Amino acid sequence: MKIFNNPPKETWPELSQRPQLELEFLDSAVRNVLNRVKKSGDSALRELTLQFDKVIIENLRVTDDEIQEAIKLTSQELQKSIKTAASNIEKFHAAQQRDSVPVETTPGVLCWRKSVAIDKVGIYIPGGSAPLFSTVLMLGIPARLAGCKEVVLCTPPDALGKINSAILFAAQLVGVTKIFKVGGAQAIGAMAYGTESIPKVYKIFGPGNQYVTKAKQLVMEDGVAIDMPAGPSEVLVMADDSSNPAFVAADLLSQAEHGEDSQVILVVDKESLIAPIRKEIEKQIANLPRKAIAERSLVNSRVILFENKKEAIAFVNEYAPEHLIINTENIDEIVSEITNAGSVFLGNYSPEAIGDYASGTNHTLPTNGYAKAFAGVALESFTKYITYQQLTQQGIMALGPIVEQMAEAEQLMGHKMAVSVRLESLRNK
Template sequence: MDNMIQVYIHPTYKTCQSILNRSSEKISHLTDLVLSIINNVKNNGDTAVKTYTRKYDHVDIKHIQVTEEDFQKANMKVSSHLRKSIEIAYKNIECFHKKQIHEESKIEVSTGVFCWRKSVPIEKVGFYIPGGSAPLLSTVLMLGVPGKLAGCKNIVLCSPPNKNGEIHPSVLYTAKYVGINQIYKVGGVQAIAAMAYGTESIPSVYKIFGPGNCYVTIAKQIVSQKGIVSIDMPAGPSEVVIMADDEANPKYVASDLLSQSEHDPESYILLVTINNKSWIEKVKEELKKQFYHLSKKKILLKIFRKSKIVVFSSLEECMNFINQVAPEHLIINCNNVSYWSEKVINAGSVFLGNYSPVSIGDYASGTNHVLPTYGYAKSYSGVSVDSFVKKITFQKISKKGLQNLSECVNVLSSEEGLIAHKKSIDIRLKNEFHE
């Protein structure tokens, strides 16, 4: 761990730009491979899915869909402690997301002109639940709870099988607990392609949700660009940025850096501070101590070769830089944390103070952990109930309302040279009719 984390003191503009860039060099080289898998699944359905499952997950799958027997087996393997924890997390996530549901009222924007919006659930949605480095049962909750609250009728869930051809029991138990029954033993690009185009076993959906590695992220972007489905957001490897001054406890800072590092070898880890060399050394010492008590040492070592500590002269500079990073997770751990929280413009989810680690939001505080990465927090939000609905607008205009707006619309449509627009109003006003 010695000298693994690079430290940049008062970095130049050029250095800052290089730190901001976390796009993987290999991503552009992966597009052709991802596209070939998508096309194969599109053309050959289940046969292609099973071939890729054999190739990448090293298992032959006879029946892609999870059966009632699979659910029962999983049920027996889940401990009472885990069940209780799932229940607590579920309740908190449900509580937070329920408050996002608002019924909108009809608005009379001018005399006789009534407009309103209606939230309509997306009928068919697909969830991708990674299973490579860890069985992400928490993501089942984060997608399943708002999806069910929104009223989505058909929810399809895909997750890669292990070498025994099974999805992890905790994932299956959680899915069943939330009320998801259509589950398929398929991962990676092939899962995204199957949900986009449909196969003999896996139904197609209208929108795909869920995080994944760079292959999955590229696959989601490709199918959305083709107009086949929409996606929640480009959600790739985990990211955490910590903004710290001397209020921050080095032990806590180190633990937060490590906790987000164990997700994925491509995780993006950054500590932004105004602190001096001695405080930074304390963080490094803590990293070393805590590292040796963790199991995923290979992943952690790979990540810490790319991780960075950036030192600025003021918290204003720190915050300006962080807003350019637009991190998935942001921890603000400094004096006057409320003031600095108001300065956040670009971030997926924000954690304030010494006692708000990212892990609490990852599982059970109630906020959603499916969040934008790669700087997409500049324009994307994390998953919410709104992610699962479409907003359809309605209007009902009386004859008086039409008369009142006719001159305005006629002038505007004439300016655009759209005379039929004007005539569609004139014909109604010349014609006597009853509403």
């Protein structure tokens, strides 16, 4: 991890850059995949799965027998843990349900807004080197609570053409309706355009690598909604003298092991804090099964020293991290100034890993600085809102003349007429 000492503000945009592939190559490669899927459907999916996942898949859809086998293969201990996490996630998201509240804006003019589920949604679950069954819970549970009629899940197969058993267990637990053995940008294309096997959906959810994220952005051009740009994972940890170096190191490594293009940022207020944390990183990384991935991720990661607290907070808001851990004194004072972050973890005993799995909050979050404008997935992500209005005779008489005047000023006489004929009808009674 490179160290930057009180960097001036003009360097912050560069320090906030995430590792990424050459954009021109990424764009063209993903467009090619999407075009193949749009043109050739299932046959393109099989070809691309063989090309990228090195496995031949005849039946793209997971069968009921495969799901039942997966349930048997998932240990009782893991099933119990998944159910506990699911319960917490359901509690948190169920609390987000809102009642429709009619508002009388003018006597006789009643307006309200109603939440309606998106009928067909697709969820993408990364399943390559790390099968993220936890993401099934994060997306499947709010989809069920919202009342989505069809929930399509795509995830890449392993070398034997199978889906991780815990992914399948979680999928049937939360009520996913159809599961397919397709990963990468081609899975996004399949859900966006539909194929012989995979139905077209109205909105696509889920994190993924840069190819998946780019595919989600590109299918938006064809009118398919997405949750947010959710690419390679990242964390920013703020630490001071009150921090435990072992805790800080573990939090940094928990994100670094996600992938080579993940990024971790450490913000400290004293140079003396850096050495103990780096020592802990060296100690802990030696025991990680994904050591090589974490080491390559750390190459793209940074330690930034800010002796001025206000500058440190301003940098955090400029970086807009997916995950923010505030492991300092005066947490309340700092967190009140944070405006850009996907999810925030407060204090020594709130590791980001807890939010990834079981606290109840959603771990599908905006990355790459998109937390400046996007929120993480929530119950309302699976719904749309329809507005309604109903006017009585009293209402049209009160508000009609105002609309007549405004429509005439905009030279939209048809709009004025729609009101005028009603007013004239009432006046002639």
